[in-house]
Amino acid sequence: MVQGPWDADAAGASCDLVREMLAHLVKHPAQGGPEVMELGRFWHPHMMWYGPAGIGVARGIEGFRTWHQIPFLNAMPDRGTHDDDLVFHFFGDGPYAAVTGWPNMLQTLSGDGWMGIAPTGKRIQLCSLDFWRIEEGRIRENWVLIDLLDVYRQLGIDVLARMREFNKARVRGAVDFQKGVL
Numbered sequence: 001m002v003q004g005p006w007d008a009d010a011a012g013a014s015c016d017l018v019r020e021m022l023a024h025l026v027k028h029p030a031q032g033g034p035e036v037m038e039l040g041r042f043w044h045p046h047m048m049w050y051g052p053a054g055i056g057v058a059r060g061i062e063g064f065r066t067w068h069q070i071p072f073l074n075a076m077p078d079r080g081t082h083d084d085d086l087v088f089h090f091f092g093d094g095p096y097a098a099v100t101g102w103p104n105m106l107q108t109l110s111g112d113g114w115m116g117i118a119p120t121g122k123r124i125q126l127c128s129l130d131f132w133r134i135e136e137g138r139i140r141e142n143w144v145l146i147d148l149l150d151v152y153r154q155l156g157i158d159v160l161a162r163m164r165e166f167n168k169a170r171v172r173g174a175v176d177f178q179k180g181v182l
Contacts, residue, residue, distance in 0.1 A: 011092035014134050017042065018097040019090065021139065026080030029073065034065070044138040051144045054115045075114030076107040082123075095134040102127045109155070115148075117155065124154045 021042035028037045039061045049058040051068055058064040073079060088101045103125035110121050126146055133141040152159050 006093055010094050011097075014092040014095055014097040014132070015090045017134060017137075017139070018099065018132050022099075026083070029077060030081070039065075042139055044135055044140040047138075047140055047142070049142045049144065052146050052148055054148055055144075055146075071112070071114055074112040075117075075119065076109055076124075077111050079105070079107045082106040096131065097134070098129065098131045100129040104128055117152075120155060122155065124151055126151060 024037050043061055049064045058067045086101055086104055088099050088104055090099045105126035108123045110119050128146040131143040132139050149159055
């Protein structure tokens with residue numbers, strides 16, 4: 001809970017830390033290996049990264065790299081190279097910072113598959129809203145809300161239509177179970 005009135009200096013410091021971290025993230029792979037991102041400088045050793053369903057939660061820097069970052073970069077190695085075409089909106093309050101953009105990422109699904117999606121060679125826009133919580137001068141938590149339904153739509157997949165089609169096969173009403181099944 002944030003006590004008292006909004007503190008522009010604290011909010012600005014939180015947003016600045018996140019902006020600097022993001023600037024370092026996009027250095028890899030174009031400017032070197034994972035070390036150029038300086039993850040330990042920006043992320044708390046006990047950080048938590050909360051991604052959308054389909055990606056999941058990552059604990060610690062190793063978990064983040066293993067479960068999100070490496071698959072994401074393998075699938076879309078041109079991440080960060082089209083940022084001139086995007087608009088970002090940062091805001092913060094105390095130890096919290098957030099960014100949104102519709103879209104705020106633009107990259108090509110060209111490498112290894114991502115979330116089970118085969119490489120298509122198609123450039124996609126990712127619309128998201130990220131929230132970060134700062135603790136001890138580093139990012140302790142990051143909530144990432146990516147509009148995955150829109151990603152699938154751009155690839156020609158209507159997830160909700162597929163769900164409606166799947167649900168047609170469901171039996172409506174009571175289902176009689178044979179004795180001993182339950």
